[in-house]
Structures are given as structure tokens and as C-alpha cells.
Amino acid sequence: MPRFLHTADWQIGRYYSRFDNDDAVALAEARYTAIERLAQLAVDEQCDAVVVAGDVFDAQTVSDRTIRRVFNALAAFEGPWVMLPGNHDAALAESVWTRAQRLGAVPGNVHLALAPGVVELPEQAMVVLAAPLTQRHTHSDLTEAFDQWQTAPGLIRVGLAHGSVQGVLAEGIDSANPIAPDRVERARLDYLALGDWHGVKQINPRTWYSGTPEPERFRNNDAGVALVVDISGPGTEPIVTPHRIGQFEWVQWREHLSVPTDLDQVLTRLDELEAPAVLDLRLTGEVDLAGERRLLQALSVAEAKHRSVQCDRSGLSLQPTDDDIAALNADGYLGDVITELREQQASDDGARALPARDALALLTGLLMDRSGANASAADGNGTRVSGEQPS
Structure with a gap:
């Protein structure tokens, strides 16, 4: 029975200009601490994998030191990490991800989903269907490709995307990076792990936003959480358990x-x-x-x-x-x-x-x-x- 951790929207490199410098530094540092907590949670909960649904970085221009610190913070969990580029860190021809690769900062257990496709994790009895953003905004549903992708029988199909489920989220944010609300049915997904909405939100039993693990806005949207997902087998309904991660x-x-x-x-x-x-x-x-x-x-x-x-x-x-x-x-x-x-x-x-x-x-x-x-x-x-x- 695969068990995996779903997280998103780390926004590493964000700076809090509205705060005094001491507070701004502490709030930025808390985002690194959140990654370490995620890794430890994956260990404590005996997760088979971690999927990160976009916006690991807040901008393409973060420093080399920031890039190295992010991947160093993953160390506690030695299982596979699958990371998806979002709108803040899109998989451009030259991006924060290509810099990370040139730096040799990406550990061997981290899979960077820089192109649409399937990440196979047979030892974990699951596959990840990834729809990375290759530009900041798109007006087509990149998860539509999931419908046609075939995967080995007996493996859990987990979709990984970053965007806005149409007709579900607040008005005004459904214009870019759209995702069909019935994608799990069309693509025969066991679970669709989403990022972009910064609080925990269940769209349906198989489609969830995990939100950011460390709050960074004054919104009552249940931020500061990660999701542990259990799926007993293909076609069975997932059991999703929120875990509080945030420091502030x-x-x-x-x-x-x-x-x-x-x-x-x-x-x-x-x-x-x-x-x-x-x-x-x-x-x-x-x-x-x-x-x-x-x-x-x-x-x-x-x-x-x-x-x-x-x-x-x-x-x-x-x-x-x-x-x-x-x-x-x-x-x-x-x-x-x-x-x-x-x-x-x-x-x-x-x-x-x-x-x-x-x-x-x-x-x-x-x-x-x-x-x-x-x-x-x-x-x-x-x-x-x-x-x-x-x-």
C-alpha cells in the first residue's frame, strides 16, 4: 500500500519587505526549517515518496547558496522526491532548475519533472504523471495529457500539477494554468496532487491542494500543513491526513x-x-x-x-x-x-x-x-x- 507525502508552494527565496529586517530574516529562515520538518515527517510516517506540486522556489533568480540549502534540507528522507516546476520556478530553457543541475546540487533520490511525462517508482508501487509549467502562465490545461498516458497495471497513478481547478477556486484566479475539475475521472487517477492554492483544500476525494507548509499571508485558509496520503491499491479511495508543519x-x-x-x-x-x-x-x-x-x-x-x-x-x-x-x-x-x-x-x-x-x-x-x-x-x-x- 503506497503512502506518500504531498506538499507544495515552498516559495524559498521569498523576502518579507513589510517587516523589520530581523523578523523578515526569521520568516524567510522558517521556510527552510519547514523543508526539514517535511523530510522528518516523511521518515516518521514511513512514507514511500514525497511529491512537491510546484513553486519550490519563489523566483528564478535565487542565489546558488539558496539552491544548495534547499536540496541539503531534504537529507533526512532518503526515499524518492518528485519535484514539479510551478509558475514561480517554471521549467524555462534556462531556469533555477538547470542551475541546480549544473551546480551538482540535486541528490540522486530527487526526480526533477522538468518535462511532461511519467516518473516511474516501481519499488513504491506508484507512478507520477507530471505536468510541469514550462512558462509562468498557460491558457491550456496541461493535465489533459494525463488522459492518454498509459502506465503499468497494478501501480497507483498519481497526478502532479500546479494551477487552478476551474470553477472551484475563488473568482479571479481561474484565468491562468487551468485544470479540469474532473481530471481524476478522465485520466483514471488514484490521486491528483496540486499546488498553487496556499492553503489545504479538498476539491473531491481524490483531488487536493496541500497548501504551503509555512504560512506567509494573512489569510484564513489553513496554511502550514502537509498531507500524508494512503492508497491501498488502484481504484481505491485515498485516505488523506493533514499534518501541521508551520512554525508561525x-x-x-x-x-x-x-x-x-x-x-x-x-x-x-x-x-x-x-x-x-x-x-x-x-x-x-x-x-x-x-x-x-x-x-x-x-x-x-x-x-x-x-x-x-x-x-x-x-x-x-x-x-x-x-x-x-x-x-x-x-x-x-x-x-x-x-x-x-x-x-x-x-x-x-x-x-x-x-x-x-x-x-x-x-x-x-x-x-x-x-x-x-x-x-x-x-x-x-x-x-x-x-x-x-x-x-
């Missing part, structure tokens, strides 16, 4: 704060978020000074706990209460400045509103620090703190 969970929250309990809920979710995560948080609404301080404290704690925490507070209005203003002792000129900044913050002109919010946060923060310092100085000069017993 990518989480995106959009929260509007209207009342204090809204902030309480956000801070609770932040505290309970399982580490390590990559968090993109956008807050709108309004918050008072005490809430602002609590939020900044919670974000500071989260930044040390998670891989990356990015919080957009440009839509979050800072609204000191009357009690806040009174506690700052901001009368006279300072009181007038705070009032003016509050008015500018409410402006529809973003060029005025955002700087006003930042200035208000800075000014009130300084005043709160000064109030705290004055209170501490007073306590040190003989003023008893509430609750303290005289000696």
Missing part, C-alpha cells in the same frame, strides 16, 4: 473600540494568543488615556512574546476624559493645546488628524510621567503614601 501562525485582527469593554476583549485575546505568532492588528474607534497606556503595555509584552506584532492605531482616536485632563493638571496654555489637538484629531484631513493624535499621545504621556514623578518626589519628602503606617 499568521493572525490578522480588525477591531473597533467603542466602549472600555471592547479594549478588555482585545487585550484578553492578545494575552491568550498562542506563541509564536505573526500578528497584524488594526484598531479603530476611541480610547481614553488609561486605555492607551494599557494597550501600549500589552503590545510591548506581546512584541517580546511573538515573532512580529504590527499594530496600526492611525484610526484609533485618543480621547482623554475630563477626569484625565483634570488629573494632568493641564490648565492654562497646556489645557488650550490639548483642546486644540483633540479638535484637530477629529478632522477629516488625515494629514492633520494623525500628527495631532501622535502629538496628543506624546504630550499627555509626558504630563502623566511628570505627575508620577512629582508624586514620587513628594512621597520621598515626607508625604505618606496612602495606606502606609507611620513608624
